[in-house]
Amino acid sequence: MTIGAMIGDILRSLFKKPITERYPFERKPAPERLRGKLHYDPEKCTGCMLCMKDCPANAIEILTVDRAAKKFVMRFHTDRCTYCAQCVQNCRFNCLGMESEEYELAALSREPFVVYYGREEDVQFILDRAAQENPDGTDPCQPPAAA
Amino acid sequence: MSETPETPQKFVVPIGPQHPALKEPGHFEFSVDGEIVTGASVRLGYVHRGIEKGAENRNYAQAMYLMERVCGICSHVHATAFALGTEKLAGVTAPARAQAIRTIVAELERLHSHMLWLGVAAHEGGFDTLFMYSWRDRETVMDLLEAITGNRVNYSVNLLGGVKVDITPELADQIRKGLDFLEERNQHYLKVVTTDETFLGRTQGVGTMTKEQAFLTGAVGPTARASGVEIDIRVHAPYAGYPDFPVNLVIDTAGDLLARFVVRIKEMQESCRLIRHILDHMPETELTVRMPRRIPAGETISRVEAPRGELFYFIKSNGTDQPERVKVRTPTLCNWGSVINFAPGHKLADMPMILAGIDPCFSCNDRLISIRRNEQDPQLWSWEDLRQYGVQYYK
Numbered sequence: 001m002t003i004g005a006m007i008g009d010i011l012r013s014l015f016k017k018p019i020t021e022r023y024p025f026e027r028k029p030a031p032e033r034l035r036g037k038l039h040y041d042p043e044k045c046t047g048c049m050l051c052m053k054d055c056p057a058n059a060i061e062i063l064t065v066d067r068a069a070k071k072f073v074m075r076f077h078t079d080r081c082t083y084c085a086q087c088v089q090n091c092r093f094n095c096l097g098m099e100s101e102e103y104e105l106a107a108l109s110r111e112p113f114v115v116y117y118g119r120e121e122d123v124q125f126i127l128d129r130a131a132q133e134n135p136d137g138t139d140p141c142q143p144p145a146a147a
Numbered sequence: 148m149s150e151t152p153e154t155p156q157k158f159v160v161p162i163g164p165q166h167p168a169l170k171e172p173g174h175f176e177f178s179v180d181g182e183i184v185t186g187a188s189v190r191l192g193y194v195h196r197g198i199e200k201g202a203e204n205r206n207y208a209q210a211m212y213l214m215e216r217v218c219g220i221c222s223h224v225h226a227t228a229f230a231l232g233t234e235k236l237a238g239v240t241a242p243a244r245a246q247a248i249r250t251i252v253a254e255l256e257r258l259h260s261h262m263l264w265l266g267v268a269a270h271e272g273g274f275d276t277l278f279m280y281s282w283r284d285r286e287t288v289m290d291l292l293e294a295i296t297g298n299r300v301n302y303s304v305n306l307l308g309g310v311k312v313d314i315t316p317e318l319a320d321q322i323r324k325g326l327d328f329l330e331e332r333n334q335h336y337l338k339v340v341t342t343d344e345t346f347l348g349r350t351q352g353v354g355t356m357t358k359e360q361a362f363l364t365g366a367v368g369p370t371a372r373a374s375g376v377e378i379d380i381r382v383h384a385p386y387a388g389y390p391d392f393p394v395n396l397v398i399d400t401a402g403d404l405l406a407r408f409v410v411r412i413k414e415m416q417e418s419c420r421l422i423r424h425i426l427d428h429m430p431e432t433e434l435t436v437r438m439p440r441r442i443p444a445g446e447t448i449s450r451v452e453a454p455r456g457e458l459f460y461f462i463k464s465n466g467t468d469q470p471e472r473v474k475v476r477t478p479t480l481c482n483w484g485s486v487i488n489f490a491p492g493h494k495l496a497d498m499p500m501i502l503a504g505i506d507p508c509f510s511c512n513d514r515l516i517s518i519r520r521n522e523q524d525p526q527l528w529s530w531e532d533l534r535q536y537g538v539q540y541y542k
């Protein structure tokens with residue numbers, strides 16, 4: 001039976017430096033296996049769409065530019081993604097990867113959350129097609145404005 | 148505080164759904180005679196999220212990630228239970244190394260859950276020093292989980308038919324080093340909770356539940372084991388890596404709050420021992436096996452030992468790639484009966500500790516709300532009423 005059984009811990013802590021991390025002024029290195037922003041390599045993609053099928057958050061859209069020439073564009077929604085890496089597991093051609101460096105993905109508007117991956121001309125093709133379908137310039141990913 | 152007209156001496160103290168002492172919403176009514184609680188009732192359902200219904204519209208891989216989000220503390224056991232059940236339906240067994248990794252992550256998760264509980268329970272008892280230090284030490288196990296899996300909360304270790312991550316020898320050394328520190332600290336905490344006189348005054352002989360009461364009220368997990376009930380799914384129905392790496396049952400016969408502290412801290416020591424044992428005898432196999440997308444029709448149950456007790460999954464498949472029904476029963480739901488039964492006779496001031504003693508997780512246990520009221524009750528709205536109200540509101 002004692003009183004103040006943790007007094008030793010408290011006294012020892014008095015002479016220790018505070019453990020608080022001064023984020024964002026000092027950044028600790030991210031753990032090696034951290035699942036950060038998704039990256040896509042259009043050169044290897046065969047358009048099997050398995051990543052899209054198993055995504056629990058519907059964060060991935062594979063848009064077909066030319067199926068015969070294997071031209072695909074990925075529209076990735078960073079705000080919907082739960083960073084579970086199921087898509088990376090599903091991809092048999094190693095064209096998906098989650099980088100451990102890019103993880104500070106907060107933004108002040110919704111635009112940065114829609115990311116297009118693909119060959120430059122293919123992305124332009126998709127954007128042009130989207131612009132044609134929506135001539136008034138509304139973002140197809142946004143909910144329709146109230147009438 | 149409200150006074151009921153029929154019994155003028157009886158006061159009912161309502162606590163919740165929003166209350167500073169509660170971390171999650173739940174409603175409790177304690178009828179008191181002076182300071183002594185004479186009756187208790189609990190009302191749940193404030194954080195019902197429709198997860199079971201959500202699982203029916205997703206394929207098995209997607210549903211597993213949804214299930215992982217049933218609980219924020221024990222996310223891995225939910226995914227494990229779902230994956231094991233689905234693998235059983237598909238007639239597939241994950242390789243031995245995958246099962247061992249599942250077990251290691253489950254035990255690390257148990258460590259972090261119990262350390263979190265130790266802090267919360269100490270805080271409810273007014274022992275904030277223990278709360279601060281146990282949470283500081285919990286960072287060690289959180290960092291280990293982050294190093295193994297890449298995330299601190301939703302680890303996403305499981306795949307249907309295996310695991311995603313491997314444990315390399317360097318990681319194994321890192322885990323061993325972390326466990327050395329944790330074992331030493333846990334030994335210290337065991338000494339603190341069993342010797343500190345002020346804290347013993349809050350725990351010893353408080354909320355005592357006998358073995359018979361625990362049986363009658365259907366208590367599970369450490370709450371039941373602290374009353375001497377020998378119940379542990381890891382021992383009695385081993386799953387994943389537990390058939391190869393048996394775990395020792397930790398029980399205590401006192402049945403009071405102190406026993407719940409002792410059982411959980413000893414369980415942490417047992418988890419440390421088990422993780423070391425698995426790391427020293429890791430099976431050398433593949434990490435995954437091929438899993439069919441369409442799961443053959445059938446139904447199965449899958450039981451695992453979550454940090455709070457037995458977690459139960461029922462999965463029904465209709466031969467497609469989406470489950471027809473997933474039923475989840477979390478351990479907290481089983482333990483409410485015991486709280487309500489052993490609360491009367493104690494001081495109102497002991498209630499927070501008695502509630503915290505079962506390690507409740509409110510949003511885990513909210514599954515389905517069934518309202519038993521008169522059809523004419525103006526407070527009861529049907530789906531059609533709600534729809535009409537919505538239409539009128541937005542007109």
